[in-house]
Amino acid sequence: MPEGVLEIDRISKRYGEVVALQNMSFDVRAGELFGFVGSNGAGKTTTMRIALGVLAADSGEVRWNGRTVDLDTRRRIGYMPEERGLYPRMKVLDQLVYLAELHGMGTNEAHTSAENWIARLGLRDRRSDEVQRLSLGNQQRVQLAAALVHEPDVLVLDEPFSGLDPVAVDVMSHVLREKASSGVPVVFSSHQLDLVERLCDRVGIVSEGSMVASGTVDELRSGGVPRLVVESPTTDWAATLGGVRVIEKNGTRCVLELADGVDDQEVLHAALAAGPVHEFSRQRPSLTELFRNVVTTEGRST
């Protein structure tokens, strides 16, 4: 039985004629930060809503610890919806206590935990203010506290970084990292790919309702067609090699794309035979390039 793993297993969802999700599958392991990326309308929010039981899937299953997620296990999930929402006319502390209680905490425990998160997120001065009177940044902090106040076993956050200032981004990253290291699987969606690349243990790229690539950032970057960056006075030698294509040429620097089965060492020998080589490295695409690749390829295939 997979301990502490959140599994999304072949979930499909249609709205009338529109297919929102088609066999969406991935898992988030204990202690792992999983980044969920994809263009708008790719199905990220729908997937998260289904995981939280806010929407019903047409088919497929969400499991936690190997068991289908029901209302009781859902209470152990911390959720930050894409559309931020709190009671505008309720005080910060009351609101967090209420949400903690709704997630199954006793009254005392709920108070302790709410005070704790209020202090940790720097909201102590604002604890008796109505949420609508807070600045947008502080409202975001309350929203994060609302997702964490019941000390969840799983975190599902939809765009937690959107609209945050750099300081708040650091606070949020820190909290998420800390939660993950305490053994909680954390999944969040984001359009800030550099952030995802820096923060996440694994990344999943979604396009048109399906997971098209997932793995560690390294795995994803080393996948695909291998590319080499070579710096040498002349590049004419490259054209003579079979299975090598010059895709970029910039003075003495060129980028080569190798076909399947071409040995990079043979390329190096050929280059050295032609003259001195000052640089020879594998070029790995950034997450942004990968993302663009995946999304445009998928777009073309339909």
Place this chain on the structure above:
Amino acid sequence: MTSARAVSLVAKREFVTKVRTRSFLVGTAVIIAVLAGYVVLQSVLFDDQQRSVVGLSGQATQLADPLREKAKSFGIEVETRDVTPSGNPEQLVRDGSLDALVTGAPPALKMIVKGSGDEVLTTVLNDVLRQQVLVAQLAEAGITPQQVAQNLANVSVAVTALEPVDPQRGQRLAVGLIVAALLYYSLLVYGTMVAQGVVEEKSSRVVEILLATVRPWQLLLGKVIGLGAVGLLQLLVISTVGLGLSSAFNVVDVSELGGAALLTGVLWYLLGFFLYATVFASAASLVSRQEELQSVLTPISMTIIVAFVAGINLMIGSPSGTTVMVLSLLPPFAPILMPGRMAMGVATSWQVVLAVVFALAAIAAITWLGGKVYANAVLRTGARVKLREALRV
């Protein structure tokens, strides 16, 4: 966590949040102030109507005793005051300290009043005068007036009533109308409040967090119970203060009527509230913004208003008529009309039982249907959800 705990948490939040608001405190205070003002005014008017001060001047002063007695038999109270012609008694009538001034000697009595004068008082005075003249003439004819008076007193028409006469009819009508009005107010105000709460959760999107941990029906039920309890609290505070004031000022004899009316009022409030609040809530779940709320609530509010206005008119006209009777059995009208009819004492027990059974059945059906609409529509933000779509899934 049990469903009961989830529902009670939601209900507690609704109750505490609402009771703490300024609008609730101010609203209740205003209603009580208006009620108190009405009761005081009523008692002053009552007093005025019941009590006339009549000034007697000169020979008319001898009419004081017969005038007071005769007035009592007409159901009004007359206070007599002897005035001297030198004290400019007409001025006393003009400034209102006397309701009437009677001068002269029988049979040529003169009565001076400010405006049109009290008809009953005039009748009383005429009677007294005629009696005086009669007594004088009998004495002249050599007949003992006392003997005649005794003979007269022994003669009266034997009345046989085909229907029992209720001496408290007026008071019953008043209590019935007040109960109906209070229920009308509570259902409309607190039903709308439930609707606003639903839209607030929807427009602030907090509902998505809530539904990740409680089921839609638990959220709906908790809301209805919590706000229903606030309404009940206000209803009880208003009724208690109202009853207390009324008995203190003797406007309505509340000893037996008030208690029973309060009890049936509470019962029908609960039935009516569950019925209407669920409809209000599911209608509200169809829209995403407070501005759109009015359009979906109007048909429901209209039902309550029609039930109240039409019902009240029929009730005053003929409380035991067939139309009112039939309407008071039907669930949409029963919560307002039946308690009114019960307070007036015209509802038979089988009618009450039937109305309660109908109302309970309607509540069961509405809760099922409304819960379904609510669950389907509450997460769909943006354009207004069509009722048919909300019912389909």
